[in-house]
Amino acid sequence: MLKPILNLLALCVFCFTVTVSADVLQVREGAPERYIVKRGDTLWDISAIYLNQPWRWPELWRMNPQIDNPHLIFPGDVLMLVYDADGRPMLVRDDRVRRLSPHTRQTDTRPAAVTTVPLAMIRPFLTHDKMMSADELATKPYILGASSNVKNATEGHILYARGELEPDKGYAIYRRGRPYVDPDSGDKLGYALTLVATSRAFRAGDAEQNVPASLYLVDVKREIRQGDIVLPAIDGEALPAYFHMARPEQPLEGVIIDTTSKLREFAKWDIVIINKGAVDQLAPGHMLDILRPSPTVVDSRNGQPVYMEDASRYQRLASNFGHEQIEMPREMVGHLMVFKVTERASFAIVTDTLRPVRVGDRIVNP
Incomplete structure (x- = not known):
């Protein structure tokens, strides 16, 4: 009886030693x-x-x-x-x-x-470029018009916004762009917001009384249009010198849905958008693996397997008649670090690559 107990204790000590090492x-x-x-x-x-x-x-x-x-x-x-x-x-x-x-x-x-990472690469996305859901955008002040009957306001115009603003406070004006769509679910994760101008409020406005707030322009990057979104300006706030890198505490799998470079393939220090965010318990500094599935193979068990992209129409359709579509393993192509999180999507920077990264590559915390 004593020997099995000693063997069990030895096994426990060995497992603990392996775990620690x-x-x-x-x-x-x-x-x-x-x-x-x-x-x-x-x-x-x-x-x-x-x-x-x-x-x-x-x-x-x-x-x-x-x-x-x-x-x-x-x-x-x-x-x-x-x-x-x-x-x-x-x-x-x-x-x-x-x-x-x-x-x-x-x-x-x-x-x-x-x-931790080159701040110059992520500075615009921390201070300017944003992403917001349709529900968030519906609650924000927006431009009603200008002091002249123009569709595209520029410097010299006074702007009027629907909503209540704080006088003498700086405000950034954003244009809503295309939506980011989750390829897994088809849901709209949020809309890209591009900075078009900065301004300063000098009349507060009263939303209940339909009294517009008033702003004068400080800097114009492109013409301002009716419907552009007004948000508090954060330019000039201190940026973090370094991020605390860590793995998320829970398993996670998602996909790269876009890149700011608009290139087909991208590399180290490029910025990407992923379809996971605060609802998935992501936080700035979280590290994720980038994986890519190897090409699918069609195997007819006759010694002549072919890649799916090279398969004939018959081979593609005959998987139930002796031709098997074999999903190949996924391989590591790099890592990324999340640096800005929204509700359902996040901005991340590619920290290293084994091969060029692409939109559609999977992101995983195993």
């Missing part, structure tokens, strides 16, 4: 012991040199009094890979080496500081 941060083979931070580096780039899972970079910089805020790393800093008493890897800054530009260390947010 599997969770230990693994450094890539051939990772350098020293690295000099270069201009244009991001935390993702640096961590990808050392880790197969770069989104786990907080663990690599953990408990480091020299690097308590990773975005305090600047070009010219020398980083060293060391191990703690438990054998866990961590990056430290070698302060024995003179930094290339010590006089420029002023604030955490200056452009030369290393950030």
Whole structure:
């Protein structure tokens, strides 16, 4: 009786050991012991040199009094890979080496500081470009007209909006674009909003009394039309220097529904839109895999399988008569990081690719 119990205990200890060791941060083979931070580096780039899972970079910089805020790393800093008493890897800054530009260390947010991803790539989508559902848009103020009988207002016109605005407050004017459609369900996830102008309110308006609010234009990017949406301006707000990258807590699967580049294929640091959002418990910083199904094969069991795209009409229709359509495995093509979340869709930035990414590729948190 004692022997089976001892065997069971040994098995439990073994399983625990395997689990713990599997969770230990693994450094890539051939990772350098020293690295000099270069201009244009991001935390993702640096961590990808050392880790197969770069989104786990907080663990690599953990408990480091020299690097308590990773975005305090600047070009010219020398980083060293060391191990703690438990054998866990961590990056430290070698302060024995003179930094290339010590006089420029002023604030955490200056452009030369290393950030998680290139802020210049996502800045327009954090401060300007938006996405809103039809229900959200129905509650927002909108342009009624201008001080002159023109269909397209420009600088020099006073604008009137239906809704109540706050005098002396800045407002951005947006044009509703095409809807983003979920290819899985066919539902409209939201509408793209494009910034057309900025303005400042000087009369509040009264929606119940049908008294319009009044605005004067500050900057015009394109002509303003009746029906354009009025939203509080957020230009100038501080942007996050770095995102806390992490996997979502729950399994998730979706699809890339669009890209801002409008190209057929796109690569690292391109911006995409996915069909998952706040209702799916997504948050900025969440990391997802990008997968693509391998081509479907039609197999007639006669030793002559063909790809679906090369199959004859007969082979496509005869799957119930000896010809089998075989769905092939999905393979990894890259990763993306969510950085802006709306109710049912999100903006994300592609952080790395094994092959060019395409609209229609699946996004997965296994």
